Amino acid sequence: MDADLSAHDAADDFVIDVSGLTKGFGGKVVVNGLDMRVRRGEIFGFLGPNGSGKTTFIRMLCGLLRPDSGSGTCLGYDVLTQADLIKPHVGYMAQRFSLYEDLTVRENLDFTARMYGLPDRAEIVDACLTRMAMTRFENQLAGSLSGGWKQRLALSACTLHGPKLLLLDEPTAGVDPGARRDFWDEVHKLAGQGVTALISTHYMDEAERCHRLAYIAYGDLLAQDTLEGIVDHAGLATWNVSGPGLPELAEALRPLPGVDQVVAFGNTLHVSGADAQLLEAALAPFRNAAAPPGGAREWRLIRTSLEEVFIHLMRGQQAKTGARP
Numbered sequence: 445m446d447a448d449l450s451a452h453d454a455a456d457d458f459v460i461d462v463s464g465l466t467k468g469f470g471g472k473v474v475v476n477g478l479d480m481r482v483r484r485g486e487i488f489g490f491l492g493p494n495g496s497g498k499t500t501f502i503r504m505l506c507g508l509l510r511p512d513s514g515s516g517t518c519l520g521y522d523v524l525t526q527a528d529l530i531k532p533h534v535g536y537m538a539q540r541f542s543l544y545e546d547l548t549v550r551e552n553l554d555f556t557a558r559m560y561g562l563p564d565r566a567e568i569v570d571a572c573l574t575r576m577a578m579t580r581f582e583n584q585l586a587g588s589l590s591g592g593w594k595q596r597l598a599l600s601a602c603t604l605h606g607p608k609l610l611l612l613d614e615p616t617a618g619v620d621p622g623a624r625r626d627f628w629d630e631v632h633k634l635a636g637q638g639v640t641a642l643i644s645t646h647y648m649d650e651a652e653r654c655h656r657l658a659y660i661a662y663g664d665l666l667a668q669d670t671l672e673g674i675v676d677h678a679g680l681a682t683w684n685v686s687g688p689g690l691p692e693l694a695e696a697l698r699p700l701p702g703v704d705q706v707v708a709f710g711n712t713l714h715v716s717g718a719d720a721q722l723l724e725a726a727l728a729p730f731r732n733a734a735a736p737p738g739g740a741r742e743w744r745l746i747r748t749s750l751e752e753v754f755i756h757l758m759r760g761q762q763a764k765t766g767a768r769p
Contacts, residue, residue: 459484459609459640460505462516462523467500467509474500476663477514482642482656484608487635489654490644493758497663498644499539502611505642506534519609532560535602537612541594545587549578549597552586553604560605568604576600576630592623599630603639610634610641616650628653648751659754661761667753675753680704681720682748683727686712688738693730700726704759705752716752 460482467475475497482488492498503509505518507527515522521529543552553572557565573579576596581589586597595615602610610631616624628650631641635655643654651657651671658668667674685693690713694706697715702722707714717723731743 457484458482458517459486460488460516460518460642462505462518463514465501465504465511465514465516465523467497467504467512473663475504475511475660478660478665480658480665480668482640484640485635485638486656487631487641487643487654489651489657490642490660491646491651491657491754492644492660493662495662496660498660499613501660502536502613502642502644505530506536506611507531508536532605533608535605535607535610537598537602537610537615539614539617541586541598543586543594543598543601546585548583548585549573549589550582552597553601556601556604562605572600572604590623591619592626595619595623595627596630599627603634608639610639610643612641612643614644614646616645616647624650648749648754651750659757661758662765664761664765666757666761671750675748675750678718678748678753678756680716680718680748680752680756681723682714682716682746682752683723683743684709684712684714684746685741685743687736687741689736689741693741697727697730702726705755707752714746714749714752716748716756718756 458481460480463479465475465478466473478501490498500509504511504523507530510527511524515524517523518530519533523530544555547555550569550573553569554565557568562568573582576599578596578600581593586594589597599615616627619627624647631643635641645651656668656670657674659666659674667677669677690708694708694713697703697706702717702719703715703726704718705714705716715723715727727743735741
């Protein structure tokens with residue numbers, strides 16, 4: 445590790461510490477005064493709808509875009525004036541596979557090692573292939589790999605130089621569940637070694653594997669906490685209902701005061717609202733009604749899911765800003 449990076453690391457336990465980062469394009473603000481602090485070894489999930497500013501924020505952190513305003517540090521370096529010092533210590537994985545499809549797996553890794561100026565490239569590539577269980581594919585063209593193995597190759601390339609921070613932009617989009625699980629196992633191994641990861645994702649099950657989360661919608665940061673903290677702070681009440689006639693019940697419940705969401709989950713409905721008392725009053729006639737044809741319905745209060753919280757936050761921001769869904 446470089447001596448200058450060690451000095452920066454010792455100075456502050458926050459790998460990312462930024463305040464008021466703002467970026468606009470063509471007069472439209474894409475990231476609006478965003479504050480974020482991420483600790484060393486933390487897996488930080490970054491969520492939000494398409495076009496919410498996640499990719500722009502990630503590119504500002506790794507020095508690919510200069511913020512219009514704001515301040516802060518990444519790996520101890522100033523994001524405005526020391527972007528060139530940040531880049532060598534960051535592993536960036538873009539949304540789309542960005543390696544050379546007409547080169548073999550080994551050739552891609554060797555090229556990446558050469559770009560970083562790594563010594564003993566052959567040994568480093570061999571060790572990476574072994575660590576990532578890709579030795580059997582080393583002479584296969586990258587373009588012929590499945591989505592999961594392309595993703596593993598991309599992760600191999602962006603960790604080849606031993607970065608202290610990974611910026612992973614929707615890295616598992618379009619990848620099967622088994623490959624996604626393998627990917628997250630690798631990320632947790634790296635976190636155990638002190639590597640920090642900021643990961644944007646649309647998958648709620650992946651978000652739940654992060655240490656902390658942030659939710660951004662239409663440029664604004666709406667929540668930042670642990671999973672439990674975000675759910676608790678949202679203050680939503682949620683009822684689970686099972687039994688016959690659920691599609692008809694859903695249509696009857698949606699327009700009622702106090703009912704914010706009605707979502708089908710398998711053979712049940714989740715009914716949520718921000719005002720627990722108003723929601724309970726709206727549901728009372730249905731809970732107390734005679735059993736419909738086919739049997740009685742069962743109603744019970746449950747813990748609100750992360751997905752329901754994020755939908756609630758997104759709709760609130762849409763109403764506030766007039767943004768289109």
